[in-house]
Each structure stands twice: as structure tokens, then as C-alpha cells.
Amino acid sequence: MPNAKAGPSRLEQKLRAEIKGDVFFDRFNRGRYATDASFYQIMPAGIVVPRTMDEALRTLAIARDDGRIVTPRGGGTSQCGQTVNEGLVVDFSKHLNRIISLDVEARTCVVEPGIVLDDLNRQLKKHGLWFPVDVSTASRATIGGMAGNNSCGGRSLRYGTMRDNTIAIDAALADGTLAHFGEVPRDVSQIDAPGSARALFRDMLALGEREAAEIADKFPKVQRRVGGYNLDALTPRNTANNLAHLLVGSEGTLAFSTRIELKLWPLIGTKVLGVCHFGSFYAAMDAAQHLVRLKPIAVELVDRTMIGLGRDIAMFQPVIAAAVRGDPDAILVVEFAEETKDENLAKLKQLSELMGDLGFTWTNEPRKWGGVVEITDPALQSSVAEFRAAGLNVMMSMKEAGKPVSFVEDCAVPLPHLADYTARLNEVFAKHGTRGTMYAHASEGCLHVRPVLNLKLEKDVRAMRAIAEEAFAMVREYKGSHSGEHGDGIVRSEFHAQMFGARIVSDFKEIKQRFDPGNVLNPGRIVDPPAMDDRSLFRYPPDYRVDDLKTVLDWSAYPGAAGGFQGAVEMCNNNGACRKLDGGVMCPSYRATRDEKDVTRGRANTLRLAISGQLGPGALSSDEMIETLKLCVSCKACRRECPTGVDMAKMKIEVLAARARSHGLTLRDRLVAYLPRYADLAARFAPLVNLRNRSAVLRALMERVAGISARRKLPAFRSDIFRVDTEAFGPADGREIVLFGDTFNRVYERENLDAALRVLVEGGYRVHVPKPKDGGRPPCCGRTFLSAGLVDDAKSELQRLVETYAPFAARGVPIIGLEPSCLLTLRDELLSLRNDTTAKTISAHALLLEEFLAREAETGRLSLPLGPLPGKALLHGHCHQKSFAAFKPVEQVLRLIPELEVETIESSCCGMAGAFGYGADTYEVSMQMAEASLLPAVRKADSATFIVADGTSCRHQIQDGADRGAIHAARLLAMSLERAQPRA
Template structure:
């Protein structure tokens, strides 16, 4: 195993006193061991900072108590929801407070007023499932809706794909309740400029007065320097403080503040009627530039979204089984880019009219169906709800699809959500590609084209110093282009560690000083998530990276084939590192990933948490022999090897296969336990046990035997074992089915043969009814080494497959 990674020695060492106080005064989880801290050291960015500890409060009072204890101990606090931040907002070396497990309730719902109040840990999809039965939804539909929490979305000022109609998180947040770092609990909402509607005894009155005075003082500078694009989520929202002919909403200063100003306890949201009818037009273009240039014209039809998918994303999607049929149905030929234009009027007839107008407009722009590849285009109309949902899922998975490349270099997020005015979008993207080329790379692109917000990720390997330097240079040149076009260097994903250091060049020295003034007024001791928005480190400080300068994985001896991936262990390293922490495995409904997380809601039991633990272990960051340790076994204990992650994770992380390697490492290091042997060798003794079924089943009827087996084999005395039976399944001695039917082989596994033969009997009946036939001896039982009742009419390749599946040996 590799030595501990260089740079980790400077990470915070857990405070025994802090951990003891938290454990004494909280009922929620208090996690200060290295494995748990490692699981919270990353988000969906390329950063990794080991926290001092983690708490998972059961109540908001406990969360505020944790904040108070940390303040007393001089430890910084970072609130965390789904941990899906792209820019490093939710990592820090202090105390992480995970609000997602317990603080996730709808506190009130006003149907007439179309508002609701929620706890910050509620997941967007979960909220919308509860609202749907009332005909309402919260429309800030981020691509990570299955795991993004409302508190995290407010902290980030999230936007979503339909902000053209519904606006951003700021536009849909009515009020917030939050605690300042000193423990002051206040309500942030609309206030008049003279604060006549705020009580004189309100502890927040003086704070509000100072903020409104700052807004009045800096109104001209704010008007001059803040980008005039809807998608601007950089810095503090000082424009919410300037004088106007309407109340100022103080909650809008907290929105987008990334947990640096206050600790959110409640969020009041504006709700909208659900979309009942939709129509999509998939517009095809022969060049990327033409697609970007066309966006400014297509928005004139008033769609609710115009989304870009480029050639790279189309090709990657066609290699993913769940997306291939969707792409084949929606995309014709080989376009360089498509724009997905979505209409959602109340009357479907209106949507169909606009869809027709879209085709006519594309023709007027010179992009009708044609054989001329220079002006190749056209519109595929999508009105079927199932296909519309499939396209939406593909777009939502865009970030992860881009990360599915099985190579050392990956698309890296750092300039990926810049926003420029629509008339400049085509020129900006063309010049950005020139920047990439100058630095020896290319980028993957997709966009909220209706908003001029481009999701672009240059392909880089951040384990290499030269690529880190290229990243820095690309960032500086890209942000200069954004300033030239009067755009925003952050149009959706916030500041975090990636962009905060660039605020002075974006907003100017005076406004950055104002940002610092706001931070100082709210949080003078710097307790709340410091290093974000103001006083940030350099974005290319490699000591903060997931792959630090000393990151390495020594050669590992693996049991399975990982050759499709790069890195040590025949590619095992690369397979583990495919997890980009985007958290699709944290979804609570839809599909089946990840069943153990859905039960426990613990980061330890989600595929992402397990993959992070494996990466830290094989790179030496969790100590010697971590791969075979007790803590690693605890991490994988509840993985049921269902393979859901392999099929539903957009980057294909196969935790069931990885668990086999961990079990092999454990066996090699510690040997097999009695329990391992009883379970693993069941096929070897199952036939004998079935002949002695009454004796073998005696354990279930004898309390003493139950206790002995629990003590020596770790099999719970409270649980009955499957009962052996003497009438085991035996393959038929004659042909089953008609002579003319197609021949089949029935694989008879140990459990069904020995315990539940009815399943195999029923399977044979179904096969016969379906017109199949089975020759004598062609039922393959997996009870190695006994093969006396099963002839083996197999080809060598079939026997190799048999060996791979059952581990029962192969002889030619």
C-alpha cells in the first residue's frame, strides 16, 4: 500500500474535546474517525479537504447546538446538503454539518398562496413529489434534482434548465430563517427601506440597516460593474440592497452566499402550477457555431428552455445502454450539435403551433432538412411523454455523461458555466475553443443556450503539473473573454474555491471590498465556511486537490479484469476514480440505486461514499492495509451486490465488482472466518446436508445451537436459516418439451436446488409452455464439486463461462 499522500499531514487533526462535547450534547451521529471524515472531504469538484469532523443532527436545535459548540472551540463550520457542488463550496477543514438525513421536512404549505416552508435538507425531487398531488411544483429544476437539497440550492443560487421562464433560486425564494455565527436567530425577508416594518427590538434591525446603507452607498458601482445577464451567481447579491420602489428582500443577500453569512434553518419558497403539456423540437445543425448563433433567434418563439447537446455528448450517450435508444429516436444522422427547444403552454394545441413555427424558423435560417452537409439541419418533433422524459434524463445526466471517459484525462469543471449575452454566444464559444487548442486540449460542451450559459469542460489530467498550469491559463483567458462580452464568470454553479479569487478582476477592487465588509458584518470571527467568495485561496493550489502532488497508488494484485481502465491494479485504480462525486446514487426514488443508502441515508452506505473510501484507501490516505481493514468491511457491509450502480451510475461505477476485490484482499490478509466458509462453501456440502436434512435443520429448533453458531460463526441467533430439504431438484432424465423446440439450458443455483425447488419446477413448465425443449442432463447445477447428476455437454468456451460464474473449475 502506498505511503500517506503528501500534504495530508497539514490537514486538520480531529479535536478530541470537540468530538467529546458533540457526542455528549447531541443524539445525532458524531463522526470523527478518518474513514468518515474522508467521505466528507470531497464534493463534485476536483478539491479534497479533510474536515475535522462531521455531525448529522437529528433536529435543527441540535444543528444550532453544534454550531455553538464549534464556535466555542474555535472551529469553522460548513453546512452540507447533497454534496453536489461543482466548485468546492461544501469542503473545508472544520466541522461539516450534514443536514440531508434528518432535516428534510415540509414545515408548512399554503395552497392558495402557492408557497411552502421547508427545512434546508429536503431534496428537490422529494419536495416536488409531495407538491405534485396538489398540482404545484418548485421549478428551479437543476440537473441534480434527485439529490440536491433546497438549502444547498439557496446557498448556490441555483438556476435550472427552465430559468428562462421561472427565474433562478433567488427569484423564487420569499424568505429565510437563519442563525448568524454568534447564535442570533433571525428572519430574512422583505423590509421597507426605512425598516418601519421591523420591530425596534428585532436583533437583526441594525444588521439590515447597515446592509441597506451599503446598498445605497454603492448603488452606482453595483449598476456599473454587475453583469447584465440573468445568470449571474458570483459574489454576494449586493444588487438586492440598492434603493428601489419596492421592499428589499434581505433573504436575497443570503441566497448565493454559499453558507458564509448565516446558517439556514428554514426556507420559504414560491411555487408554480405543474407543467401539464409539453412539446419538444430537436433542432439539428451541421456545425457547433451555427447552433450557438441560432439560439438568439429561437428564443423569440418564447420556449421555456433551449438546451444544447454537442457531438461529444451524443457519441458518449450512444455508448451508454440506457440512453442509446433515446438518442437514436431523437437525433437523426450525425449532426455536430443539436438544440432541444421546449414549449410548455397550458394548451397542447399552442405547443404544437409553436413546434410548427420552430420548423419554419429553422427553414428561414437555412437549416431545413437537406443533403447539403454545409447547411444540414432540420427539426425532429417530440410529443410522446416517455421520449420527452428520456431526453430530459439524458440532459440531466450531462455532467456525468461527460465524465464517463475511461482515461486519465477527464473533462474538468472550472470555466464550465460562464454566461454571456446571447448575441455573443457563438463568437464566445468559437474563441474559447481557440483557447483550448492553444493549451493542447479540447473541451466537451453543452449549454442552457436560451440563457447564454455554456457548460464546457476542458479535458485535463489534474495529476500532472503541466495540466494544472494549463487549467490556470485557460481560466484566466476564458474569464477575460467573459469580461469582454459583459458576461458573468459564474452563471450557475457559484464561486467556491474555483472562482472566488477572480472576483477582483470581475467586479473590481471596490466591490470586493464591499464583499469583505458584508462578510465581516455577518461573521466577524470567520466561523462560517471561510475561504469562499472572499479571502479565497488560489484555485490551482494543489494541496487542496483531490489528486495532490504526492498522490499515487502502488501496484495492487487484483483478482478480476479491470483492463478497460487506466492506473494501478490492472486498471482498478481508474475504475475507482471514475466516481466524480456527482451523487446520482443518492436519489431516493426511480430506478433501484442505491438500496442500502435509501434505507440508512448514510454517506457511508451510498456508492459515492464507498468509492471515495476505496480511493482514499488504495492511495494510502486511510493508513496501512486500509483495503482489508475492519473499517472498509463496515463500509461495504450493506452493499448487497445488486449491480444497480453498474447500470444506473452514468459513469458506470461497479461497486459489486469492487466489493469482490475488497473481500479477496480481506481473505488474503486475515484468512477466511468460519462464517465465510459456511456461506462460501455451501455448494460443496449442500448435497450431503440435504440427505441429512433433519439433522442439518436442528439448529433452527435448538436455542443452544443458535447461540453457539452466533458465537463462533457470527450468524445471528435471532434469525432462522433456510431449511434444507431432502426432495432436492434433480434434472429430468428425459427430454422436456417438444422435439422441434429450441434447446435451452437451465442454470439451477444452489439455493433453488436445495431450498426452493418449486422455482425450478415452475421455470421448466414456463419453458415448455413457451415452446422450448431441454435435453436430458442439460440442467446445470452449481453444486461444486459434485457433478454426478449432471452431464456436461458444453463447449470449452461455455465451460469457461461456467467457471467464471460459479468458480467451480474448468477442465478442457
């Protein structure tokens, strides 16, 4: 790394003077762009995030003049090292992401290269169209990156590859020449293009004519061939040569795409899935060639390993339970999308008959065990698709030092050879002391194959090289393609000579030289690559070290040194699921800023670089690290939605603890952290303490002194906080429960606890509100202390809670709470702070009110005389509820109220997130998060609609942002009780 204290270089000064977008030359931001989803890491000289295409082109010119190389980048999800390089990285994804034009009748559109596939399809959906190259990374893959890789997707059997769906590309050559790449006649005199572009087109067509025989002989005859340059687009066999197809798959090495014209398709209407089960992996692979005869649009493989890992991931457990029968060695998910429902059902019937003809029945004979599970429910179909699409991350969720490594990932062989190829490949893995994972596109003979290796070990790196050579030799034997979907990058480019022969590789070099004689655009990819096993380019090079770390939480579930914290950080594989812009909750700060710094992946990369010393001494507790994590709202969405289990909220506690040790606390940290200890005293002087909310002067002073935004009202203290003189309520013979009165509801909104107490007593429960053994204030979960990194104080608070509730938990009494962030601390951080039997017992019995009531209702034990509440409830879920699968019970319980219509707001984090939204420096981002979906939905609701939110911070955000009062679900249940007929 260059000296961080050195002044800006001439290049940096020039860029900052002429580019309005972000320009980064600091080591933290450069480090965040040094990796993609491959196992490589190359530190760039700088990063540019242009606001306009003119700025992107100006960046190219400035870099060229300075002798720097340039690498265009979209989502940064390439698995072969295409988007990491020296020089400047230009990030198109933040600003250059528009649909430029759309022709619905012609089914075409023109887009900027930074648009994300899912975002494009969301905008096309209302026109009944979609772009069908449906890659598994659709939530973050950009169209420019997909064109660069010649992406394929799961339904290429029907729709083809990116190349098949690209009509034209406008691009800038390395020297700045702008050209339109599209269909051209072979008669060069008829080509309408500037002189230099016409000369380039002429030379390319001449090369295609000269090499036509060699291309026909050496290019694999499989659809999934995406290796090298698409020279076959240049040969005379084409009636019209589309030169855009030469740029597709070129990995940013030939030109700088500025706009891309795409072919669109009608939306799929009705569809069905047949999940074919096999007791033998070989049998599944052999069956694929027969199943495709039924003309499905996809046949996707899920192997035993992926099924097993999925069963350990909360978000996938329901779909596996519904779609998978028994213990198959592999399943093939066969998708049909005919025009009518009856046609689809007929296809399913044919599928079952074919499986029977192949000899597969639900029998006790393992090799012939199998059958079809039919899935016609659209919601379950979507869940199956999400699970299959998450295949890479599911595989990477292995909590061990070795991980499935992508290098023979996308070899494609003709279907008749697929079973033998995979069987021999497993023999190769075993020969080198490892095993492999396999999933994905059985319909195309292109499986995502990953041997499990630890690339920190030299012996495993040697094994990787040997496996690659043996695997590619087999692919050539079967006349397949060594690169079938994810491109070449660093990992496969060096094998082009064996695959295509020296003459074709020489043609590749000629094309690169003709397009980019200065070798400015992403050099070392496709042409003149480094060795795929050059460890100096690895994310974990030979000198990679992590010193012993003093951790404050238990990380023993993860591999690696330092109690597993290193292993937890390294679970991030950079696949970028956290960059999704819709659906789920993760990652709310990225959705607001679109900055790599503010996405879970960017934070995890920064942590990895920091703990391994690559960001300098003291990086873990540095100002730059705090800035990196500042917008992390600890929503815990990544804990559930990141299939590799990157728990950034938990990691943030470690950083805050290190920061507190080295730098102490700010006044705002102290005010938030110690709230449970001064809240009761503040309540005694509530009118005085609350003066701040009514005085502009005091607000301004508090913003200046404590960093609390003057634009926010603080929650108002009240004198009548929740206190009880008796420790038990309800019938003496009722089922026992403990009511956990958290600090927030106790001192700010006691009516929620009053309502919950009434609901539980009316339900016939014996409700305990026990006092601590020390006779002091009620128990606290310690969350506010954790938010400031004061882990010892949090342990102290939890010790009081454990001592208070342990006798109840020991005899199986549920512990019921109202505030999600507090109650769920007992299911999460408590076990990271202490792992004894008592803590585990308390954790196992901790439930939110609605979780408890929903369970009681399911078992038939709930007896609540709920009366009608005609009208509508608009429901917002707390992030922690969603993370712990505790939100659905809220919907279920509210739907028990007669005549109440319940509608859920599809929202991410509300943006208040505890104390986050109160910060003067985080207020704006807080409001951006809220405005994404929550506040607009609340404003649209009529005045009679109940706004329901269980989170204290969520309710305050709604009040501040929409001027609407929101209530806890407990209060709505209590209102319903008031409407009930008196019991006989």
C-alpha cells in the same frame, strides 16, 4: 491525518456530550466528507449530523468557542469546492429535511434546509404545485445548498433562479443571533427586528445606497449572474429590499440558514419537445438566439460528445435511438409548455418553420443539415429530460485518464455572442492541447463547458489556469458573467477582482466582515479565497500515489495503474446520483440509513483514500473498510444507474478478496461460500439439517456462533432435489437450449426448474441438462464464493461450468437460467475472471428464461398453448434483472398469459440480497429496505393475487416479511399451460 489511536479531543468530547446526532472524528468518516463534486479535497476536523435544528445551532456555538470554522452541507454536490473546508462540517441532509408549513392558496411553503428538491416536489405534487428551480441534481440537491449557490435549473427562462423564488430565510449569524431575512423597508426605523439584526440590516442598506452606481456599472446584465454577493438586492432601485437575497448565493459564508420560505408554482400540464438537429455546433449556438423568440420554457444543448458517450451507456441507448436522427454535431432540445395541447402543437409547427427559415433541412450539405424531431409522448419526454439532466455524469463517464474538469463551467454570455464565444473557447482549448465538452442551457447563454484535463499532471494544471484566465477575459469582453449557475467556491472566487473591480470586491469583504467578524462560517469562499490551482487542495495533490495492487478481477477497461482498479475507483466524480431516494434501485442501503458511509459515493471515496495510503497502512482490508462495505448488498444498480459506471459490487469483491487473504473467513462466510459443495450432502439429511428452523435454542446458538439472525428461517433443504437421469428432453428436432439448474433452485425449490422444463418442452424446444465432465454435482456459477472474496474457488466452479456448456455455446445454443444472480454471473463476473473466447461465447449465449421467451415471441417462434389465468399478478424485479435490462422481458412474457393483469411493484432491493438479510448485524437494515415499498405493496394485495419474484432471496424476504408465498414466473407460465385447451 491525526494519530488514529489518540484519544478524543476536547471538541469531540464536548460535541458528543451535547449532541445526540452523529459525531464523527475518525479518519474514514472525515475522508468521506473531504470532497464534493469539485476536484478539491480538504480534510475536515470533524463531522456533525444533527438531529434537530437546535443541535445544529449548538454545534455552531461549540465550534465558535473552540475557535473552529463551520461549513454547512447538504447533498455535497457543489462543483466549485463550496462544501469542503477545515473545521467542522455540519450535514443537514439526514434529519433536517421537513416541510414546516405549506400554504396551497398562497403558493408558498417553509422548509428545513436539508430537504431534497425531488422529495419536496413529490410532496407538493398532490397539491398541484412544484418548486421549479429544476437543477439536474434534483434527486440529491437540498434546498439549503441550492439557496447557498443561487441555483438556476433548466427552466430559468420562465421561472427564474433560486433568488427569484426565495421569499425569506430565517438564519443564525456566526455569533448565534437569530434573524429573519426577508423584505424590509428602506426606512430602518420601520424594520421589526432585534437590535443587532436591525443594525446589520441598516448597514447593508446603507452599503447598497452608497455603492448603487458602482453596482449598476459593474454587475453583468445577464440573468445567469450568481457570482459574488447579491449587492444589487440592497440598492434603492428596489421598492422593497429582500435581504434574503443577500444570503442566496452566499455559499454558507454569511449565516446558518434554519428555515427557508419558497415561492411555488402550478405544475406544468401538457408539454412537447422539439429536438432540433444541427450538422454544425456553431450553427446550433447561433440558432439559440432565434429559437428563444418562440418563448419556450427551456432550450437545452446536447453536443456530439455527450450523444456518443450516451450511446455507450445502457440506460440511455433507447432514448438516443428514439430522439436523435443521424449523426448531428449538436442538438437543441426546445421545450414548450402552453396551456393546451393544441397550443403546444402549434409551437412545434412554428419551430419547424423557423428552422426552415434559418435554412436547416434534412439535406446533404453538412453546415445546413438539420431539422426537428417532435416528441409528444410523455414517457419519452421524461427519458430525454433524464438524459440531459445526467449530462455531467455522462461526460464524466470517459474511461481515460483525462476527465472534463469544471472551472469555466458556467460562464454566461448574451445570446447574440454565444456562437462566437464557444467557437473562440474551442480555439483556446486547442491552443492548450485539449478539447472541451459543452451542454446545458443554451436558452440563457450559459453552457456547461468542461475542458478535458488530467489534474494529476502539472502541465494540465498550468493549462487549466491559462484557460481560465483567457476564458474569463472573453466573458468580460462580451459583458457576461464568469459564474452563471454553480457559484464561486474555490475555483472562481479569486477572479472576482477582474470581473467586478477592486471596489466591489472590497464591498464583498465588508459584508463578510460585518456578518462574520470571526471568520467562522465557511471562510475562503467568495472572499479571500485560495488560488484555484493550489494543488495542495486538490483531490489529486502532487504527492498522490497508488502503489501496485494485487487485483483478482480484470479491470483493463478502466484507465490507471494496477490493472485499472485505480481508474475504476476514480471514476466516481462525487456528483451524488447514488443519493437519490426514489426511482430506480440505487442505492438501497443509503435509502435505508441516509448515511454517507452507506452510499456508493461514500464507499468509492473510502476506497480511493485507502488505495492511495491516505487512511493508513492496510486500510483496504481493514475492519473500517469492511464496515464501510457491510451494507452494500451488491445489487449492481450502480453498474447501470451510475452514469459514470461505478461498479461497487465488483469493487467489493476486490476488498473481500484482500480481506480473506489477510484475515481469513468467518464461519458465516464459510457457510455461505461453500453452499454449492455441501448442498447435496445436506439434502440427504434434510430433516436433521432443518431442525435449526424449528428450535429456538438452535437459532440462538447459530446466531451467537455464526452470526446468522435467530429471527430468520433459513431456506429449507429437501431430499427430492432436482436431479435428472437423462440429459435431453423434448422433441429431437426441436431448437436446442441448455437449462442451467442453479444451486438454489436445485436444492431448495426444484418446482421452479420442473416448471421451466415443462414450459420449454411444451414450447417445442430440445432441452439439454448436461452433466459435468467430471461426473460430479451440476455446474455452479461461483457466486457464493465471490460473496466471500474466494475468487480462486469461484474460478474453479466457473471452469467446470465452462467445460460443461462450451460445446453447446460454440454451436449457438442458448444457455437458459432461472436465478438472476446466478445466470447473470455468466454475463458479468465470468468476463472479469477470464476473458478468453470460450468464456465470451458462453456469456453471449446466457439468457434468463423470460429473456429467451420474449425474444422468441418477438420473432414469432414462440408456440406456447397458454390458458387463461383470470386475476392479477403482482411482480417484483430482482436487482440484477434491472441492472442488466432483463426485467422488462418478465413483464412481457407474463402479459402473454390470457386474462392475467400484471402489475409491477416500483421497488428497490428487497433487502434479503443473498445472505445479507440473514446476518444478525444486517437484519434490521434488510427489513428497512423491504419496508420501503415491497412489503407494503404485498400486504395490500388480496389473497387471490399471485406474487411473482424470480429471485430466491426475494421470495424468502416476501415470505418472512409479509407472510405471503411468492413464486417464480416459470411456475405461473406452467399454471397457464395447465389451463390450456389440449392441442389438436
